[in-house]
Amino acid sequence: GTGGNGEEGGDELITVGFAQTGSESGWRSANTESMKEAFSKENGFDLKFNAADNKQEAQIAAVRSFINQGVDAIVIAPITVDGWDDVLTEAKDAGIPVILEDRTVSASEDLYASWVGLDFEQEGKTAGEWAVENADGSNLVILEGTTGSSAALDRATGFGAAIEGSDITTLDSQTGDFTRDGGKKVMEGFLQKYGDDINLLFAHNDDMGLGALDAIKAAGLTPGKDITIVTIDAVKDGMTALANGEFNFIVECNPLLGEKAADLVKAVLAGEDVEKKTIVPDQSFTQEQAAEVLDSRPY
Numbered sequence: 001g002t003g004g005n006g007e008e009g010g011d012e013l014i015t016v017g018f019a020q021t022g023s024e025s026g027w028r029s030a031n032t033e034s035m036k037e038a039f040s041k042e043n044g045f046d047l048k049f050n051a052a053d054n055k056q057e058a059q060i061a062a063v064r065s066f067i068n069q070g071v072d073a074i075v076i077a078p079i080t081v082d083g084w085d086d087v088l089t090e091a092k093d094a095g096i097p098v099i100l101e102d103r104t105v106s107a108s109e110d111l112y113a114s115w116v117g118l119d120f121e122q123e124g125k126t127a128g129e130w131a132v133e134n135a136d137g138s139n140l141v142i143l144e145g146t147t148g149s150s151a152a153l154d155r156a157t158g159f160g161a162a163i164e165g166s167d168i169t170t171l172d173s174q175t176g177d178f179t180r181d182g183g184k185k186v187m188e189g190f191l192q193k194y195g196d197d198i199n200l201l202f203a204h205n206d207d208m209g210l211g212a213l214d215a216i217k218a219a220g221l222t223p224g225k226d227i228t229i230v231t232i233d234a235v236k237d238g239m240t241a242l243a244n245g246e247f248n249f250i251v252e253c254n255p256l257l258g259e260k261a262a263d264l265v266k267a268v269l270a271g272e273d274v275e276k277k278t279i280v281p282d283q284s285f286t287q288e289q290a291a292e293v294l295d296s297r298p299y
């Protein structure tokens with residue numbers, strides 16, 4: 001309006017609905033923060049944020065509500081790979097482009113404009129290769145991420161391929177839902193069942209590994225010594241445990257995807273051709289490397 005509302009470019013803000021998984025982990029907090037920062041008013045966005053508490057139906061309902069509100073674009077961090085065809089088709093029919101961030105879906109590529117995320121299979125492979133090199137002959141238990149999520153499925157695939165043919169014996173593998181609490185409870189069960197036969201733990205994320213530390217200590221065992229621990233994410237608390245010698249190896253998973261996602265939304269709305277897939281590179285850390293970089297980690 002001519003009177004002005006004091007809000008610079010207020011009329012031209014791009015309305016974006018972001019359907020986040022929930023708030024299950026340190027990685028997720030860092031990802032949410034990165035998204036909120038990138039989709040800020042200063043950057044030209046009006047962000048509608050929803051976190052679905054890791055419930056697929058709630059996340060689909062949030063996307064449907066964004067469609068009904070007529071947002072300009074929708075960003076989804078899909079909890080599970082399956083179940084997206086209907087609502088993505090509804091978005092497409094409504095002419096609302098969808099950008100995926102973080103995890104992938106099994107739905108046809110025609111149903112979304114672009115995806116930015118990580119190579120979860122490679123993360124699992126890197127973790128598995130380290131385990132074979134440094135803990136061959138061990139008895140392994142695995143804390144899996146959320147069942148049906150691409151992060152859990154692909155990490156399991158990569159890790160499994162890397163340890164195939166080694167002398168690592170998998171005693172058990174169960175989901176801890178990517179949470180500290182889940183990791184703690186499942187690890188307690190593993191320790192009750194297998195006792196000190198367990199000498200290797202692979203957790204699909206830092207938080208489950210951190211929860212498992214409590215269970216391991218309560219069982220009178222020393223994490224990082226009696227049980228070698230490999231995790232994925234490299235968030236602050238995980239890196240602290242690694243630098244302290246309680247974890248043995250972490251494969252990084254970069255949560256700072258906001259800027260790239262915001263660029264993709266702008267490009268797609270401007271009618272530009274964009275890459276269907278953007279993979280953000282990850283590194284990995286030993287205990288020594290964690291101690292060196294700990295202070296400079298941004299999350």
Ligand code: GYE
Nearest residue numbers: 024025027102151178205
């Ligand atoms: O590793 C885990 C989070 O999808 C990459 O989800 C993400 C995973 C991450 O809960 O901590």
